[in-house]
Amino acid sequence: MRRVDWRGVTSFNELTQRQAISALYDVCSSSNWAVRVAAARPFADDAALLNRADLILAELTEADLDEALDGHPRIGDRPDNPASAREQSGVSGAADTVLAELRRCNQAYEEKFGHVYLVFADGRPADELLGILTERMHNDPMTERRVMRMELGKINRKRLQQMLTPAAEFQVVDL
Structure with a gap:
């Protein structure tokens, strides 16, 4: 759980590498994506993080995408x-x-x-x-993989934005 004093991208930049990877893996269960996004820190602002995350998603292999799907x-x-x-x-x-x-x-x-x-x-x-x-x-399989990658990008962006939200504004949903 995030600290009460969470300050969005600033706090995210301050996490240890392991903490950042863990937070990112909660967003997208592709370990390659999480490691690469964490390694790109520090981010100047939310937009820089979102843009880098999108770029790295576009570069993921099919095996990386399959790993990401396992988290859904x-x-x-x-x-x-x-x-x-x-x-x-x-x-x-x-x-x-x-x-x-x-x-x-x-x-x-x-x-x-x-x-x-x-x-x-x-x-x-x-x-x-x-x-x-x-x-x-x-859809044919190739088209569907492209659509699925775009949908994953939307999900990742929304989850990243949620991750960056100050803890006081964050709503927890019980399972």
Whole structure:
């Protein structure tokens, strides 16, 4: 948990290398991404951190992306971390029929593409996420990997912004 006196990017710059990598790994579970972003410190401001994080994400290998995907639960499953719980909050309370269809489509997606369906959920309702999933099933694997990388970038940016938020403004979500 962050210190009460957290000052955003300034405090992030002051973390030890190990602490910074750990904080970044909570954002994106690609160890290569976390190590490289941490090594780029100090950052002048939030924008510099976000831009470097985006650049490093664009350079990740397919294996690095697969590692990052391992940190994301399926849409509709019970999230196993506070960030995913916040992001998938719009799914809670969805009708059983929508959740059942989401599970079915998640399985079909994984069979087709070989990885979990990743989308910038950000509180969107289950039926909207199901519609996006259904639409993305029409993508070819190469297109879908590009889309997935863009969605991961959106998730990373939102999580980084949350990480930089002063502790007094940060809301904890119980699992």
